[in-house]
Structures are given as C-alpha cells and as structure tokens.
Amino acid sequence: MLDRALDLLFPPRCICCNASGSALCLRCAPATAPLRRIAFGIEIRALAPYDGLWRRAVIALKDGRRDIAAALGERLGAALQAEDRYLVGIPTSAVRRMRRGFDGGELLAQLAASCDGRRASRSLIFAARDRQRGRSRAERLVARGRFRAATEILAGTSITLVDDVCTTGTTLADAARTLREHGAIVERALVVALTDCTRKRGAR
Numbered sequence: 232m233l234d235r236a237l238d239l240l241f242p243p244r245c246i247c248c249n250a251s252g253s254a255l256c257l258r259c260a261p262a263t264a265p266l267r268r269i270a271f272g273i274e275i276r277a278l279a280p281y282d283g284l285w286r287r288a289v290i291a292l293k294d295g296r297r298d299i300a301a302a303l304g305e306r307l308g309a310a311l312q313a314e315d316r317y318l319v320g321i322p323t324s325a326v327r328r329m330r331r332g333f334d335g336g337e338l339l340a341q342l343a344a345s346c347d348g349r350r351a352s353r354s355l356i357f358a359a360r361d362r363q364r365g366r367s368r369a370e371r372l373v374a375r376g377r378f379r380a381a382t383e384i385l386a387g388t389s390i391t392l393v394d395d396v397c398t399t400g401t402t403l404a405d406a407a408r409t410l411r412e413h414g415a416i417v418e419r420a421l422v423v424a425l426t427d428c429t430r431k432r433g434a435r
C-alpha cells in the first residue's frame with residue numbers, strides 16, 4: 232500500500248532513458264523470447280543475456296533497488312508458463328539480505344507470482360556462509376549443502392526456481408538437490424539473466 236502511494240508520488244524511472252513509469256522501460260528493454268539452457272537436469276530460462284542494460288539492472292538489484300526488483304518481478308511474471316505453478320526464490324546470505332534490505336531471489340519469486348496469481352514460497356534457507364567463494368568450478372560441483380529446506384511440505388510439488396542471474400547453474404543445482412531430498416520435483420528455473428559460461432565467471 233505504502234509502495235503504491237510512493238509510486239504515485241515518485242513514479243519509477245527507467246535506469247537507461249529516465250522515462251517515467253518503470254525502472255526498465257519496454258523501449259530500452261523490450262520483451263523477447265526467453266533464452267534456454269539445460270544444466271544439471273534443470274531447464275533454465277532467462278529473460279536476457281547478462282549484458283548491457285540487464286547486467287546493470289541485476290547489479291542495481293544487488294545494490295538494493297526495490298524499483299528494479301518490481302520491474303524485474305513483473306517481467307519474470309510475464310515469462311511464466313503454465314507449468315510454473317509454484318515458485319521458490321534462491322535465498323541469499325543474511326549479510327547480503329541485511330545490506331540490501333531484501334532477499335533478491337525471494338522477492339523476485341514473490342513479485343513474479345503475484346503478477347499471475349501463482350504461489351511463491353520461502354522453501355529454502357541459506358545455510359552456508361559464502362562457501363562457493365574462491366572455489367574452482369570443479370570444487371563448486373562437489374560443494375554440498377549450501378541450502379536447507381524450510382519446514383513446509385514439498386513432497387510431490389513441482390517447483391520452479393527463481394533467481395536474478397545464473398552463471399554455471401551450480402547454485403540452482405544445489406537448491407534443486409535440497410528440495411528434491413524433500414520429495415519436490417525440480418526441473419525448471421526462471422532467471423533474469425544468463426551469463427555466457429565460456430566467459431569469465433564471477434557474476435554471483
């Protein structure tokens with residue numbers, strides 16, 4: 232309610248052209264068909280490559296910009312498919328959440344779900360403290376237990392994971408493994424941006 236009132240008083244402006252209405256206007260960031268990649272048994276769809284305006288938007292989200300979260304959540308909501316019934320955002324560490332004022336993955340999942348009357352759940356809890364940092368790709372693959380599942384009943388539920396950016400897919404794979412251990416079916420993910428794995432990593 233307060234957000235809506237603030238939007239009326241101070242409408243969001245496009246981070247690219249400064250036009251009023253949305254933090255990502257359709258002229259600067261036109262809606263296109265999602266990119267697709269399969270990794271670790273998960274079909275990952277992304278709104279765009281991690282580049283240009285989309286890269287700026289993800290960085291701004293990580294800096295705690297709620298107007299960007301709203302714009303990205305709306306775009307993700309528009310990209311949902313019939314199979315995406317139940318969304319679970321990838322949580323971030325407590326330190327990052329405190330610094331940003333929100334949890335990016337969880338907020339995007341909530342906003343996307345609310346656009347289309349779906350359900351979003353905080354089924355994952357960030358358990359380890361930046362365990363992936365400084366690891367090689369091979370080490371990341373064997374690093375286990377970054378997340379814990381929340382107490383909610385997940386058995387038999389088909390879940391779509393939601394996150395801001397996907398680099399190698401190991402974070403999604405780790406989240407999927409945790410949820411699968413509780414009986415959930417995790418074969419799909421929707422992210423804002425997909426990095427080119429062949430280029431340098433480090434977006435996450």
Ligand SMILES: [Zn+2]
Nearest residue numbers: 245248256259
């Ligand atoms: Zn614009």
